[in-house]
Amino acid sequence: MEFKHSLARRILIAFVLMTSLVGGTFAVGIIEVVHLIEEQLISRDLNNELNRVLTESHAAGRPPSLDSDTRFYSNDGPAPTAVPENLSKLAPGFHEVFEGRSSYHALVREIDGHRYVMLQDQSDFEAREQVLYRVVMVGFVLSVLLALVLGWILARKVIEPVVRLAGQVRHRDQLLGMAPPLAPDYAADEVGQLAQAFDDTLGRLHEVLNRERLFTSDVSHELRTPLMVLATSCELLADNSHLDPRGRVQVQRIARATEEMHDLVHTFLMLARAQRDETNLAPHASLRSVADDLAGQWREHIENKGLSFEYRPGPPQEQRYNASFLRSVLGNLLRNALHYTDSGSIRLVLEESGFVVEDSGVGIPEEDRESMFRPFVRGPARRGDGLGLGLSLVQRICENQGWAVRLSAMEPTGCRFQVDLKASDRPAN
Incomplete structure (x- = not known):
């Protein structure tokens, strides 16, 4: 898989994505747990309250005594109260009901064909619950922003030795024989192993270049003697009056080729020297x-x-x-x-x-x-x-x-x- 972003940016993206995944999972988990606990606690309270009303008040033929935020509906008894239309279609069990900006928790029960509904106003609880949700979301956003800042700082710290190592490797003096090794400047971690690998590779490369320079220098130096012999022989042949014009032309060609070869050997000898100040001499x-x-x-x-x-x-x-x-x-x-x-x-x-x-x-x-x-x-x-x-x-x-x-x-x-x-x-x- 090929990435177009730098390594530091990839670390930053991975850090933010991991934080978003973990933080998002915790945020959703908190919301679901709060919702589950809310349903269990309120449904238990409503069920107890409905049992009390049915056994104490409804069975005795008295109207139930309820809190101001609780309502009771039934279609039988001493004071039947018609079940509202929006509650009449609810299946038996626990429900959340919304009317405009108000929210209610309803418990529906059917006994011998009679329908009983216990309704409790939970607007204040829902408001506090919404505040909790907002706090969770703000915490999630802040955790992502904090991950972004920390990821950027950590990415710079992690990449810094890699960038420094790259700069040292690119430096032209690194191929010189007296260049210090790279590995001692780094800890014994992955970057240190990479520096040691560069030291080994650069060492082998330096040996190859050194052998090439020595070979070129030796060959160029040894070729000077036979070239000098050729040049001297051409001068002697050119002075020979017994040569015909064709032979004299061939001798001149040999002399020119010898001179060109001498210049070429001298050029290779100078290129074999690694230091610029040597060639400037x-x-x-x-x-x-x-x-x-x-x-x-x-x-x-x-x-x-x-x-x-x-x-x-x-x-x-x-x-x-x-x-x-x-x-x-x-x-x-x-x-x-x-x-x-x-x-x-x-x-x-x-x-x-x-x-x-x-x-x-x-x-x-x-x-x-x-x-x-x-x-x-x-x-x-x-x-x-x-x-x-x-x-x-x-x-x-x-x-x-x-x-x-x-x-x-x-x-x-x-x-x-x-x-x-x-x-x-x-x-x-």
Whole structure:
């Protein structure tokens, strides 16, 4: 069963419903008991009074002596009194009779075909009984209101440790190795058990993340040596005058791929570091300098494919960013644009808050855009042997640095990637 209310509100509702059920049961019980006792006592008194009248007065042929609030009716005897029409239809036994605002208790008895009725005015008793009913109802309403107040206070007290625990779990420092455990802050109850479960889960998660960081760091570090060998070998081969033009082109391709792999390894190595202040120790550069370098590097590849490349550097900017991360993001977006564009153009535009990469390629359907930033997800027009990690790496770097990347469509075809490098500086709406 799915509830739409918060846990505190559900506790409050349950508390009020329980009080209403118990209080309502007691209120109805009190009213029924009072009514039953009233019927038994008054019927006994009327029956005794009727027996006295029949044995003492009626049998002796004298009119009965009664209190001012009691009447006697009979259709025989020395002073027969006609039974009123509204009483003549009553069955033998005890009854409540109402005449306007007055209320009466009537006892009807039939003996040898004769009808006897003893009628007693109970208006004062009924008034007191109505007061009792009102008191019971007021008490019921007050108990519900008190339950509402107490339920609200108790719900806050009960939910307070749960809310505090949720805030501690959501805190980003909880995944750090030096973060204190949660369980000692809570009593040995259900919330304490939940805190202990979070400690165990977060501990295992921290171990997994630590192993991942160590693996990424080790792999990235160990790959530097073979990459350095490849780069040095490419330089030696490029200086070899015996290479034909085709071989020289292949060596240049290997050298560029080695340089890109070196940048990618360095990026993974920096992402493996959990602390933000560690990554801030890396070299920083302005957006303009990184974009100028990559525009010069990619222009030849883009134009060799028959595409036009437009680079708008915009006004100079003093802001400096992590050079490796910025180079990786911009390089991956340019590579992605070149990979999926067969004709038309690619454009790189620097803005005050970031940059935009646009292309006239095959584009990405709207329903697939959100998933394109997930690992191992490739566009509908799959090309080459890529694993679909380029855009996921872009997203991961942007999240690490507090940047924002957005994907939209171009008309008539193509994609537009906008990266906001100052998203973390803006206040949340």
